[in-house]
Amino acid sequence: xxxxxxxxxxxxxxxxxxxxxxxxxxxxxxxxxxxxxxxxxxxxxxxxxxxxxxxxxxxxxxxxxxxxxxxxxxxxxxxxxxxxxxxxxxxxxxxxxxxxxxxxxxxxxxxxxxxxxxxxxxxxxxx
Amino acid sequence: xxxxxxxxxxxxxxxxxxxxxxxxxxxxxxxxxxxxxxxxxxxxxxxxxxxxxxxxxxxxxxxxxxxxxxxxxxxxxxxxxxxxxxxxxxxxxxxxxxxxxxxxxxxxxxxxxxxxxxxxxxxxxxxxxxxxxxxxxxxxxxxxxxxxxxxxxxxxxxxxxxxxxxxxxxxxxxxxxxxxxxxxxxxxxxxxxxxxxxxxxxxxxxxxxxxxxxxxxxxxxxxxxxxxxxxxxxxxxxxxxxxxxxxxxxxxxxxxxxxxxxxxxxxxxxxxxxxxxxxxxxxxxxxxxxxxxxxxxxxxxxxxxxxxxxxxxxxxxxxxxxxxxxxxxxxxxxxxxxxxxxxxxxxxxxxxxxxxxxxxxxxxxxxxxxxxxxxxxxxxxxxxxxxxxxxxxxxxxxxxxxxxxxxxxxxxxxxxxxxxxxx
Numbered sequence: 410x411x412x413x414x415x416x417x418x419x420x421x422x423x424x425x426x427x428x429x430x431x432x433x434x435x436x437x438x439x440x441x442x443x444x445x446x447x448x449x450x451x452x453x454x455x456x457x458x459x460x461x462x463x464x465x466x467x468x469x470x471x472x473x474x475x476x477x478x479x480x481x482x483x484x485x486x487x488x489x490x491x492x493x494x495x496x497x498x499x500x501x502x503x504x505x506x507x508x509x510x511x512x513x514x515x516x517x518x519x520x521x522x523x524x525x526x527x528x529x530x531x532x533x534x535x536x
Numbered sequence: 537x538x539x540x541x542x543x544x545x546x547x548x549x550x551x552x553x554x555x556x557x558x559x560x561x562x563x564x565x566x567x568x569x570x571x572x573x574x575x576x577x578x579x580x581x582x583x584x585x586x587x588x589x590x591x592x593x594x595x596x597x598x599x600x601x602x603x604x605x606x607x608x609x610x611x612x613x614x615x616x617x618x619x620x621x622x623x624x625x626x627x628x629x630x631x632x633x634x635x636x637x638x639x640x641x642x643x644x645x646x647x648x649x650x651x652x653x654x655x656x657x658x659x660x661x662x663x664x665x666x667x668x669x670x671x672x673x674x675x676x677x678x679x680x681x682x683x684x685x686x687x688x689x690x691x692x693x694x695x696x697x698x699x700x701x702x703x704x705x706x707x708x709x710x711x712x713x714x715x716x717x718x719x720x721x722x723x724x725x726x727x728x729x730x731x732x733x734x735x736x737x738x739x740x741x742x743x744x745x746x747x748x749x750x751x752x753x754x755x756x757x758x759x760x761x762x763x764x765x766x767x768x769x770x771x772x773x774x775x776x777x778x779x780x781x782x783x784x785x786x787x788x789x790x791x792x793x794x795x796x797x798x799x800x801x802x803x804x805x806x807x808x809x810x811x812x813x814x815x816x817x818x819x820x821x822x823x824x825x826x827x828x829x830x831x832x833x834x835x836x837x838x839x840x841x842x843x844x845x846x847x848x849x850x851x852x853x854x855x856x857x858x859x860x861x862x863x864x865x866x867x868x869x870x871x872x873x874x875x876x877x878x879x880x881x882x883x884x885x886x887x888x889x890x891x892x893x894x895x896x897x898x899x900x901x902x903x904x905x906x907x908x909x910x911x912x913x914x915x916x917x918x919x920x921x922x923x924x925x926x927x928x929x930x931x932x933x934x935x936x937x938x939x940x941x942x943x944x945x946x947x948x949x950x951x952x953x954x955x956x957x958x959x
Contacts, residue, residue: 431600462600465613494678495616501675 428503432458440503449527456500456526460519463496464488478520486519496522504530541724541803542956543899544796545636545784547628549737550893551587551777551883554605555631560900564929566911568882570760570775576742583749584758587777587884588740594620595741597663614696617682619657621739624780625689626696629735632782636796640697647730649702650694651720653712653888654736656686659743689735701729706888710850711807711943712736714891717783718805718949724787731786736892740778744887748776751815753852764885765912766849766878767856767920774850777884781893799899800937801954803837806830810946817855818946821862824848827948828866828938835936835952839872842952843934844907846894848942849878850885855942860919873924875934881911891941895951898937902955905933 429437436458439451460476465487482488488496497508506529516522546556551569553559562569573586593603599615608627610618618626633639642648664680677683682691687705694703702723706715713736720732738744748754755773757763764775791798808826810818817824832839845863849856856878867874879897886893901907907930916925935955942948 426596426598426601428598463612463616466611467613491678492613492616498675498677507671507674 428499429455432462447531449531452527452530453523456523457519459496459499460486460522463492463499465492476519478518478523480519481517482519482522500526506530539725539727540788540801541721541785542788542791542796542801543783543799544786544791545632545638545782546799546896546899547630547632547635547780547782548893548896549589549592549624549628550779550781550886551589554589554591554627556635556900559897560904563879563882563897563900563908564906566882566909566929568760568764568911569777570763570884572758572760575746581746581749582756583746583754585755585760585763585775586740586745587764587775589624589779592623594623594739597660614692617679617688617692619660619683619688619739620741621654621657621737621778621780622683622688622692624739624778625652625654625693625735625737625782628737628780628782629693629697629733632733632784636784637794638784643731643733644698644700646700648699648733649720649723649729649731650690650699650733650735651702651704651706651716652689652693652735653706653716653892654686654689654738655709655744655888656688657684657739657744658747659739659741660684662743689737693735699733708945708947708949709943710848710885710887710890711941711947711949712888712891713781713893714895714939714941714949714951715807715947717802717892717895717951718807720785721802721805721951724785730790731784734783734785734892735780736886736889737780738778738887738889740776744778745776755851762912764851764881765914766847766851766881767860767910767916767925768913769915769917771851771853771856773852774880775884777886779886779889779893781889781896783892783896783899798956798958800902801956802951803954804831804833804835804952805950806832806834807947807949809948812946815944817858817942819854819858821858821865823946824859824940824942824948825862825865827950828862828940831938831950831952832866837936837952839867839870842867842872842874842936842938843932844898844901845874845876845938845940846898846908847876847878848890848940850880851878857917857919859940859942860917860923863923868922874938875907875924875926875930877908877910877925879908881913891939891949894941895939895953898939898953901934902937902953906931907934
């Protein structure tokens with residue numbers, strides 16, 4: 410008789426989901442490009458797509474789907490702190506990094522987020 | 537205290553239809569929602585049948601993967617906080633508001649409250665905890681709590697619709713949404729709220745349903761046509777279902793003033809507990825018997841005046857027998873022989889959602905003028921001898937209906953609904 414208890418879930422593990430599965434193929438390609446070559450402009454494309462994907466739709470001005478570098482995430486794009494935390498979680502999960510609250514507090518604009526992710530993720534890549 | 541409580545809106549996402557018209561047709565024609573079902577890809581699991589909701593895909597823990605009928609517009613800022621059963625609830629809510637002729641602007645002034653019932657999402661909780669544990673709690677989804685725990689329905693729906701009246705959830709397992717409806721009646725009777733929205737919802741997945749298998753509460757009958765057969769001698773457990781039901785009730789003067797279309801009147805409710813077992817019914821249905829008597833007393837009606845009873849009848853051996861004995865005590869012994877049926881023979885058992893779903897069915901029966909039959913009943917349990925358990929839909933319009941619900945720990949809740957004659 411086995412001594413150990415059976416695993417918590419007898420269910421076969423779900424096949425690993427691609428978090429970008431529902432994103433445009435150009436974004437999935439950019440993600441692959443960054444992973445393969447470290448192309449940070451490709452990384453930028455992914456970050457912008459993730460921002461737009463999490464933007465509260467009700468805050469969007471008539472069909473406007475843009476996130477210029479100068480746009481403030483909360484004041485201009487309508488993010489609340491939870492939606493912002495979701496972006497961070499999504500990127501952490503995608504690139505296996507941990508982003509602290511202190512780091513998060515310093516980010517106000519899309520440009521700052523883009524630059525921060527470049528530094529953080531690129532550093533994680535070379536570490 | 538004479539405030540009357542009227543049902544003015546219904547919304548259904550169920551195994552037998554995703555709107556009131558489809559549900560009504562399937563109830564009348566006795567078409568069930570059961571199908572062969574693979575819960576978890578493990579052939580060794582003996583549970584083979586379920587009653588799924590159609591036209592939704594919510595079997596992923598990620599909202600990006602979900603789909604639902606295109607006529608419902610769920611903004612992503614709401615979607616991100618929902619559990620799978622929250623998607624059902626959102627759609628049923630939209631339906632019920634449209635049915636009642638209400639918009640979001642009508643329910644934000646504090647006069648409208650929201651009472652919800654679900655078990656929460658074991659599936660989402662498991663997923664989010666497994667994810668958090670995988671980084672030893674260094675990372676986690678910020679929406680993990682609000683999309684998982686019991687209360688997820690009231691958190692999300694109150695925030696989305698801007699509801700500022702009384703908002704809470706009820707947790708009494710399979711009596712939960714019946715409790716929500718009962719206490720909603722009180723909110724209106726006491727003059728605290730003019731309108732209440734009652735929501736019951738559950739999801740159909742391995743995480744919610746299969747933990748009932750070790751209790752021997754689920755049917756292992758592989759035939760979708762007979763797995764759920766309340767009150768039959770061959771019943772062997774319940775069949776799981778998911779979905780959502782929303783009921784909107786209003787104080788009568790408000791409903792009349794705005795010219796609302798009225799389904800039925802809720803004229804009383806009662807509850808009593810078995811005080812007996814954590815999981816199984818009292819063998820003679822003592823708590824249910826008392827709950828029925830209290831509901832009748834509250835409504836000011838006698839057993840002989842009730843035309844139809846929507847039984848809790850989940851198709852478990854112990855529960856159905858206890859209910860049959862309780863029904864004899866209250867009705868047969870008073871010389872009353874109302875039509876009795878359990879619609880779980882058609883829908884399966886919706887757990888927290890069951891009470892509201894079946895109260896919704898009762899409202900349809902009163903407005904459309906029919907009584908419901910006992911699907912799949914062939915050989916009634918000897919305990920049912922003398923109870924009026926027709927197989928088929930009846931064409932006589934009931935004027936008074938009793939709706940029964942029972943939950944774990946022996947919680948029993950009943951409501952009395954009355955036909956409302958529109959002037």
